[in-house]
Amino acid sequence: xxxxxxxxxxxxxxxxxxxxxxxxGVLSLxxxxxxxxxxxxxxxxxxxxIYPLTCVLIGASIYKNVSYLDYFQMSKKLYGNILxxxxxxxxxxxFLFTExxxxxxxxxxxxxxxxxxxxxxxxxxxxxxVAFLTSRKGLTNIGxxxxxxxYVTFFIFLIPLYFINKGNVxxxxxxIDGIDNILKSLKGALFSYSGxxxxxxxxxxxxxxxxxxxxxxxxxxxxxxxxxxTVLIVVSYIGWRFASKLQYPIxxxxxxxxxxxxxxxxxxxxxxxxxxxxxTLSIIHCVLSYCVSNLFKVxxxxxxxxxxxPYLVLASFFISEHKxxxxxxxxxxxxxxxxIIWMILTLLISSIKKRxxxxxxx
Amino acid sequence: MRGIKxxxxxxxxxxxxxxxxxVPIEGLAVLxxxxxxxxxxxxxxxxxxxxxxxxxxxxxxERTVITVNSETxxxxxxxxxxxMKKNPLVGTIRAYVIGEERAKYGIGDLxxxxxxxxxxxxxxxxxxxxxxxxxxxxxxxxxxSTISEDIKSELQSSINSYFLTREMEIKDVFxxxxxxxxxxxxxxxxxxxxxxxxxVKISGIAVFEKDKMIFMxxxxxxxxxxxxxxxNSKGYLSLVNENDRxxxxxxxxTSKRKVKVSMENDKLIYDINIDIKxxxxxxxxxxxxxxxxxxxxxxAKKIEKQTEDRLKETIARVKQKYGVDVFDIEKYAIAxxxxxxxxxxxxxxxxxxxxxxVNVKIISTGRLQN
Numbered sequence: 001x002x003x004x005x006x007x008x009x010x011x012x013x014x015x016x017x018x019x020x021x022x023x024x025g026v027l028s029l030x031x032x033x034x035x036x037x038x039x040x041x042x043x044x045x046x047x048x049x050i051y052p053l054t055c056v057l058i059g060a061s062i063y064k065n066v067s068y069l070d071y072f073q074m075s076k077k078l079y080g081n082i083l084x085x086x087x088x089x090x091x092x093x094x095f096l097f098t099e100x101x102x103x104x105x106x107x108x109x110x111x112x113x114x115x116x117x118x119x120x121x122x123x124x125x126x127x128x129x130v131a132f133l134t135s136r137k138g139l140t141n142i143g144x145x146x147x148x149x150x151y152v153t154f155f156i157f158l159i160p161l162y163f164i165n166k167g168n169v170x171x172x173x174x175x176i177d178g179i180d181n182i183l184k185s186l187k188g189a190l191f192s193y194s195g196x197x198x199x200x201x202x203x204x205x206x207x208x209x210x211x212x213x214x215x216x217x218x219x220x221x222x223x224x225x226x227x228x229x230t231v232l233i234v235v236s237y238i239g240w241r242f243a244s245k246l247q248y249p250i251x252x253x254x255x256x257x258x259x260x261x262x263x264x265x266x267x268x269x270x271x272x273x274x275x276x277x278x279x280t281l282s283i284i285h286c287v288l289s290y291c292v293s294n295l296f297k298v299x300x301x302x303x304x305x306x307x308x309x310p311y312l313v314l315a316s317f318f319i320s321e322h323k324x325x326x327x328x329x330x331x332x333x334x335x336x337x338x339x340i341i342w343m344i345l346t347l348l349i350s351s352i353k354k355r356x357x358x359x360x361x362x
Numbered sequence: 363m364r365g366i367k368x369x370x371x372x373x374x375x376x377x378x379x380x381x382x383x384x385v386p387i388e389g390l391a392v393l394x395x396x397x398x399x400x401x402x403x404x405x406x407x408x409x410x411x412x413x414x415x416x417x418x419x420x421x422x423x424e425r426t427v428i429t430v431n432s433e434t435x436x437x438x439x440x441x442x443x444x445x446m447k448k449n450p451l452v453g454t455i456r457a458y459v460i461g462e463e464r465a466k467y468g469i470g471d472l473x474x475x476x477x478x479x480x481x482x483x484x485x486x487x488x489x490x491x492x493x494x495x496x497x498x499x500x501x502x503x504x505x506x507s508t509i510s511e512d513i514k515s516e517l518q519s520s521i522n523s524y525f526l527t528r529e530m531e532i533k534d535v536f537x538x539x540x541x542x543x544x545x546x547x548x549x550x551x552x553x554x555x556x557x558x559x560x561x562v563k564i565s566g567i568a569v570f571e572k573d574k575m576i577f578m579x580x581x582x583x584x585x586x587x588x589x590x591x592x593x594n595s596k597g598y599l600s601l602v603n604e605n606d607r608x609x610x611x612x613x614x615x616t617s618k619r620k621v622k623v624s625m626e627n628d629k630l631i632y633d634i635n636i637d638i639k640x641x642x643x644x645x646x647x648x649x650x651x652x653x654x655x656x657x658x659x660x661x662a663k664k665i666e667k668q669t670e671d672r673l674k675e676t677i678a679r680v681k682q683k684y685g686v687d688v689f690d691i692e693k694y695a696i697a698x699x700x701x702x703x704x705x706x707x708x709x710x711x712x713x714x715x716x717x718x719x720v721n722v723k724i725i726s727t728g729r730l731q732n
Contacts, residue, residue: 039701112480113480115378115379116383117381117382117383117384118378118382122378126375126378129371133371169697170693170694170696170697171541171697173697173698174697174698174699174700174701177701177702237537238536238537238540238541239537239540239541239542241540241541241542242536242537242539242540242541245540246477255484256485256533258485
């Protein structure tokens with residue numbers, strides 16, 4: 001049997017970063033941010049973009065300081081065995097929840113829109129099988145798939161562009177009516193960027209270590225641009241008050257245009273976006289399995305296999321969208337705060353211990 | 363072996379795709395339109411009418427109308443279902459017709475229904491009708507096979523007259539309902555029982571406050587309101603010679619409006635600029651001796667003057683008679699002053715100053731020189 005191959009190129013890293021964030025968020029983001037920030041929701045999405053940018057930049061710096069050891073070696077050097085265990089366990093729980101949220105969100109959307117006749121569990125099981133099969137062979141496989149799927153993302157870009165001159169600027173004015181509103185809605189914007197944390201685990205696998213920072217930044221910028229643009233277009237077209245009332249504003253938007261052959265864009269956008277979801281699921285599943293296999297000293301493949309069950313169970317608690325979003329609101333802030341603390345702490349310690357580790361390498 | 367495994371997996375997954383739980387086409391009633399009424403005598407109960415196609419033989423399509431009383435929007439659905447032989451397909455509805463009394467009672471529940479149901483089409487039209495919606499469906503259509511289709515195609519063809527708006531579909535109604543500083547304004551129709559043919563006609567515009575209709579503007583009066591309200595709308599402006607009607611001028615105009623808002627001494631000032639591009643369709647009013655260039659400019663000036671006067675007259679009348687913004691200009695004030703001033707802007711509409719400026723440019727004179 002071939003060993004698991006985890007090496008990726010820097011372009012594949014870019015695509016993985018870009019698509020690790022496209023979750024259920026992109027469809028409901030406009031509604032999430034317009035609740036608090038009203039017409040200036042897009043500004044908070046733009047400001048929220050600082051989070052993924054910081055993550056990829058700090059991640060690259062950390063690994064540069066420890067001369068690209070892999071995550072566990074790095075963590076053990078910096079924190080010792082026990083703290084490494086605790087931190088990784090927290091990340092594991094975080095990824096488990098993220099994956100469960102994405103999976104249940106996907107199932108909720110499918111039974112809402114195009115497959116009303118299926119049970120959500122069927123959709124979840126099928127998605128898990130797809131995610132399992134994709135991530136079973138390691139990161140290299142996923143890198144290749146994301147490379148292919150990246151070009152499909154442009155369709156998600158193109159469809160909202162259809163609406164660009166149909167909106168009304170008065171819906172976006174006045175640009176800012178209160179900084180505190182924008183800050184309040186930052187929470188919702190940050191959730192849509194969750195998933196970026198996988199960069200802390202995959203950076204050491206990049207073969208070409210020269211342009212990690214720029215690849216990460218470009219990857220995040222693409223997603224930030226996509227998010228900001230969709231929010232801008234949705235709010236300019238239907239206004240913030242209506243956008244905040246809808247469950248999936250983008251689906252409403254694309255459903256409102258009558259086309260002759262394909263009726264409307266709704267099914268197409270769900271198809272493309274569904275493929276992205278499978279891919280996001282596999283990325284997170286891969287990183288999750290990597291964590292678990294190292295934590296509990298089992299092989300990557302078997303942890304990949306056994307992990308399917310716990311998050312299916314977890315995801316089944318979040319069926320029905322209002323339940324899911326209320327739980328996301330409660331849980332997510334803690335994880336994001338944890339990630340921020342972890343990355344700043346690691347950056348500090350790694351830059352202090354930098355010289356020692358470099359010397360050891362020599 | 364691996365290929366076979368994956369192929370098998372994909373085959374199994376394909377089994378999950380399909381039209382499970384759907385009624386076959388023979389068992390479907392293809393809805394064409396629905397009507398909603400209020401029964402004032404029967405304790406404000408609702409009355410729901412549907413019009414649907416009946417496919418009998420090949421190439422023979424008929425229509426039927428069913429009416430039921432109900433407490434809410436969907437109890438009607440339930441009650442109707444024990445009368446009907448087929449399952450209704452709501453995605454095909456062409457027109458929602460609302461009786462005048464129902465519109466005055468409030469249509470919030472209907473709007474909610476139309477948004478919430480994923481199956482419903484967002485490109486249907488919504489109109490208010492004089493009297494009962496039920497009576498509209500009792501008409502006998504000739505041009506189309508259903509009244510609902512009549513209504514929809516009539517609205518779609520009406521955009522070249524009276525400067526009527528293109529925003530008449532249900533998604534535009536949702537936008538008008540939810541966006542700040544706007545109000546729902548939808549066509550008001552009435553039955554037109556002709557000598558030979560029954561049809562419906564647009565006889566005005568129904569104006570709403572939130573989800574309740576407050577008044578109707580007759581179409582002749584609505585023409586100039588439309589000219590101010592709707593950008594990129596089309597219609598005819600004429601110079602009428604009362605003494606000799608063969609010596610008149612007709613222009614086919616496309617309007618474009620721009621609104622600027624400013625504040626002065628706690629008074630809102632709206633500057634509305636209307637650019638009109640006109641095609642000369644008929645002109646016998648011009649004097650014989652003058653050179654053609656002057657003649658065209660003269661007509662443009664005259665139309666400009668006349669339109670501006672009428673618009674000013676309209677604005678004064680609207681302020682006095684209706685007292686609410688029917689020009690769709692408050693949204694610009696809110697965009698300028700901020701959301702928290704919404705109440706102030708609404709209250710101060712009567713006292714605000716609305717300046718209007720018309721520019722007419724004749725871009726074509728047809729085959730003739732002037």
